[in-house]
Amino acid sequence: MANSKQYDNASSSSSTTTNTSSRPLLRTCLDSLCNLCGPIDSTEYLDAPFRPRNSGEYYIDTHNDESWSFSFGTGEERGIWMNSGDQAGSIMATLVWLLMSYSAVTVTLLTVTKGLPPILGMIYTYLCAMALACHAKTSLTDPGSVPRCAVPMEEQRRESPSHSMCGQCQTFKPPMSHHCRICNRCVSRMDHHCPWMNNCVGAANLKHFILFLIYTWTCAAYSLTLFGWNYFFCASDNCMFNKLVIHLVRPMTFLCIGAFLFTSSMLMNVTYGIMTGIGTIDRLKKKATNTMSQSDEEPIALKDVFGIAGLHTWPFPIDPLFDDYDRVMGYSTPQRLLREQQFIERANSGSGGLPGGERGGSSSRWSDHV
Ligand SMILES: [Zn+2]
Numbered sequence: 414m415a416n417s418k419q420y421d422n423a424s425s426s427s428s429t430t431t432n433t434s435s436r437p438l439l440r441t442c443l444d445s446l447c448n449l450c451g452p453i454d455s456t457e458y459l460d461a462p463f464r465p466r467n468s469g470e471y472y473i474d475t476h477n478d479e480s481w482s483f484s485f486g487t488g489e490e491r492g493i494w495m496n497s498g499d500q501a502g503s504i505m506a507t508l509v510w511l512l513m514s515y516s517a518v519t520v521t522l523l524t525v526t527k528g529l530p531p532i533l534g535m536i537y538t539y540l541c542a543m544a545l546a547c548h549a550k551t552s553l554t555d556p557g558s559v560p561r562c563a564v565p566m567e568e569q570r571r572e573s574p575s576h577s578m579c580g581q582c583q584t585f586k587p588p589m590s591h592h593c594r595i596c597n598r599c600v601s602r603m604d605h606h607c608p609w610m611n612n613c614v615g616a617a618n619l620k621h622f623i624l625f626l627i628y629t630w631t632c633a634a635y636s637l638t639l640f641g642w643n644y645f646f647c648a649s650d651n652c653m654f655n656k657l658v659i660h661l662v663r664p665m666t667f668l669c670i671g672a673f674l675f676t677s678s679m680l681m682n683v684t685y686g687i688m689t690g691i692g693t694i695d696r697l698k699k700k701a702t703n704t705m706s707q708s709d710e711e712p713i714a715l716k717d718v719f720g721i722a723g724l725h726t727w728p729f730p731i732d733p734l735f736d737d738y739d740r741v742m743g744y745s746t747p748q749r750l751l752r753e754q755q756f757i758e759r760a761n762s763g764s765g766g767l768p769g770g771e772r773g774g775s776s777s778r779w780s781d782h783v
């Protein structure tokens with residue numbers, strides 16, 4: 414009980430550290446936390462001898478054992494992730510859709526009025542549609558919120574006896590995660606909360622955010638090239654813009670210049686974050702305390718952003734499949750640890766009868782419920 418009390422006290426501040434080295438304490442925490450996620454016997458997974466997976470042994474296991482409901486929000490009980498509590502963010506995200514649609518309509522009108530070849534207009538509309546699809550995916554994807562039953566991974570427990578807790582969420586706080594006051598959740602590998610997306614950018618939706626930036630940047634560069642070419646090189650009536658549509662083109666030019674500059678800076682920001690392993694929030698904190706030079710973060714592997722499902726999935730806003738979901742998110746759940754233990758035991762037995770998966774080589778989705 415004393416250990417349990419220590420755990421409770423430690424979690425009362427915003428971000429505190431608690432000692433979870435002793436097994437009885439961890440078992441107490443697990444037993445209480447597991448009740449939130451469903452019945453599970455923590456003894457089974459704690460007492461099992463743990464062997465880390467060898468390289469090539471992996472499976473996809475993103476199932477959090479949470480019941481699903483048709484409801485919108487950022488709470489753990491909500492089935493569909495959507496940040497509806499921030500009015501400014503909702504307006505800014507809607508504005509993105511309005512401005513992108515306005516630019517697509519303008520370019521379409523230019524093709525209809527014979528100011529542009531139809532194929533060039535179709536390319537722009539496709540880029541716009543992809544940017545908006547990525548925007549919707551970024552906004553409506555859980556950025557990596559930490560569930561109440563989150564526990565440190567086996568590796569983290571062996572490396573360090575103490576772990577941070579979030580005072581607001583009352584959960585284990587994974588390394589590199591931050592508590593977002595707008596989403597009111599802790600988010601794994603949180604980069605920043607983006608009002609234009611009306612969502613946090615974290616480990617699970619960074620791919621969609623990067624794709625949105627790339628498609629928007631390409632849209633802006635593409636339309637500026639078209640307008641520039643028309644302005645400087647068009648000398649005949651065949652390529653002149655319609656006199657009415659030109660009133661839409663002028664504001665769009667300023668819009669594209671702004672979008673080009675903004676997405677360029679954001680792309681450089683995100684690229685720097687991936688190359689250094691330091692997200693936007695961490696970078697600002699380190700700069701404020703002048704500790705940038707003391708950073709020992711590792712660069713983020715591209716497979717931890719875009720997944721391992723193959724290069725053909727990278728340009729599309731589909732959820733990435735990670736080879737080790739727990740490692741990417743920075744936490745595990747008792748259920749997933751137990752499933753991993755079973756995975757390894759079956760791999761050790763050499764029966765080859767892994768549930769729903771294959772050993773090594775190809776990735777496999779294993780979402781068996783324990
Ligand atoms: Zn939190």
Ligand SMILES: [Zn+2]
Binds near residue numbers: 596597605606612613
């Ligand atoms: Zn947020």
